[in-house]
Amino acid sequence: MTSSIHLSLVVILVLLCPVFSESIDPSVQDLISRNADFAARLYRTVASQTDDNIFLSPFMVSAGLMALLNMTSGETRDQLQQGLTLTGLEPQDLPDLFQTLRTVVLQGDGTKNLQQSMNVFPASNFEVPPSYRDLVQTKFGGNIQTLAYTAPQDAVSTINHLVQEQTRDKVQDLVNNVNAQTQLLLVIAASYQTLFSPSFNLSLSQDERFYVDRYHVVMVPMMFRADKYFLAYDRLLKAGVLKLPMAGGMAMLVVLPDEGVDVTAVEEEVTAEKIQAWIRQLKKTKLEVQLPRFLLERQYSLKDVLQKLGVTQVFQDDAEILNLGGANAPKLNQVFHKSVVSVNEHSDDLNTVGGVMFSALPPRLTINRPFLFIIYQQNSGSLLFLGRVADPTKK
Ligand SMILES: *[C@@H]1O[C@H](CO)[C@@H](O)[C@H](O)[C@H]1NC(C)=O
Ligand SMILES: *[C@@H]1O[C@H](CO)[C@@H](O)[C@H](O)[C@H]1NC(C)=O
Numbered sequence: 001m002t003s004s005i006h007l008s009l010v011v012i013l014v015l016l017c018p019v020f021s022e023s024i025d026p027s028v029q030d031l032i033s034r035n036a037d038f039a040a041r042l043y044r045t046v047a048s049q050t051d052d053n054i055f056l057s058p059f060m061v062s063a064g065l066m067a068l069l070n071m072t073s074g075e076t077r078d079q080l081q082q083g084l085t086l087t088g089l090e091p092q093d094l095p096d097l098f099q100t101l102r103t104v105v106l107q108g109d110g111t112k113n114l115q116q117s118m119n120v121f122p123a124s125n126f127e128v129p130p131s132y133r134d135l136v137q138t139k140f141g142g143n144i145q146t147l148a149y150t151a152p153q154d155a156v157s158t159i160n161h162l163v164q165e166q167t168r169d170k171v172q173d174l175v176n177n178v179n180a181q182t183q184l185l186l187v188i189a190a191s192y193q194t195l196f197s198p199s200f201n202l203s204l205s206q207d208e209r210f211y212v213d214r215y216h217v218v219m220v221p222m223m224f225r226a227d228k229y230f231l232a233y234d235r236l237l238k239a240g241v242l243k244l245p246m247a248g249g250m251a252m253l254v255v256l257p258d259e260g261v262d263v264t265a266v267e268e269e270v271t272a273e274k275i276q277a278w279i280r281q282l283k284k285t286k287l288e289v290q291l292p293r294f295l296l297e298r299q300y301s302l303k304d305v306l307q308k309l310g311v312t313q314v315f316q317d318d319a320e321i322l323n324l325g326g327a328n329a330p331k332l333n334q335v336f337h338k339s340v341v342s343v344n345e346h347s348d349d350l351n352t353v354g355g356v357m358f359s360a361l362p363p364r365l366t367i368n369r370p371f372l373f374i375i376y377q378q379n380s381g382s383l384l385f386l387g388r389v390a391d392p393t394k395k
Pocket of ligand 2: 201202203204
């Protein structure tokens with residue numbers, strides 16, 4: 001009796017224990033969970049509107065909206081706070097909190113293959129207080145500068161040049177056209193090159209079938225590796241979850257619905273808690289993995305999506321963006337977002353060669369139908385990117 005009570009207590013304690021490192025400040029860990037919740041809601045909303053490939057950088061979208069939140073008040077601020085799942089936190093604490101989060105997530109060499117940029121562009125008739133310029137830069141790692149939208153083509157090329165420079169040429173042509181009446185834009189870009197560790201062996205890659213849907217098959221270069229991997233299975237959703245470790249403490253979760261299960265059915269259930277539960281359930285197993293090589297380049301105008309998430313006032317004429325321009329404050333016109341990811345055999349992994357030779361053939365997991373993927377930092381559980389591959393031969 002006593003021992004069974006004892007045992008269940010241990011089980012409860014283990015279940016309550018956070019999956020991620022305890023060395024992270026609880027308030028930062030709290031912000032990470034809140035950001036993860038926003039990330040999942042943002043993803044689900046985008047996913048519900050398209051059958052195409054998806055690639056989003058919710059981390060940078062959070063950064064941009066949080067920087068904007070700092071200059072708002074009233075209903076505009078309340079909505080932003082609620083939309084970002086930041087209700088209950090003191091708005092004035094957010095900049096410092098996010099700065100700490102950035103140092104936790106973007107530390108070490110996990111970032112050498114990551115380029116990110118966040119820009120706030122008010123029209124040139126608004127004034128940017130130097131303190132706000134400083135805040136966007138130091139706390140949120142972004143940039144604020146005014147633009148003369150009255151010359152729309154010049155504004156477009158200024159934006160695109162700046163983003164290209166900030167992302168070391170990885171993200172190009174982010175904006176196509178802007179309106180001469182534009183008052184304020186938020187422009188967010190990110191690019192990521194996977195560096196799997198252990199890596200896939202290029203000489204073992206070969207073209208294989210990928211089943212886009214029941215009527216549509218494409219040939220795609222499939223990477224291969226036999227090794228010990230962490231794998232989980234979600235019985236409720238009928239989906240396998242595979243963890244692929246990457247350089248710098250990052251990892252990719254690949255979520256593969258069973259044959260005959262629609263990827264959208266799984267997506268509707270993706271929440272921050274679900275992702276954490278998957279990570280908790282991962283178990284080491286011998287496996288042959290086949291993953292398509294792909295390159296995604298996706299761009300979004302997020303205004304509609306954010307409005308679906310309850311963030312509406314900031315886009316209205318009476319938006320309370322009071323720290324810019326005083327009496328005739330601007331409204332936010334659009335949030336432009338573009339993210340790029342290359343998933344391939346590239347690696348800076350010098351130690352692991354070949355993979356493991358197993359005496360008995362291990363099961364093979366072939367990612368040859370639409371799947372989701374999540375790129376996160378293992379130590380903190382911070383979600384950086386969420387995506388869907390519907391067709392790996394398309395950008
Ligand atoms: C903006 O951030 C600064 C620095 O953290 C803070 O003092 C100020 O209260 C914030 N303003 C709002 C409206 O959140
Ligand atoms: C890749 O696979 C080939 C063929 O099995 C093998 O000869 C080679 O050593 C492997 N290369 C690496 C870097 O593991």
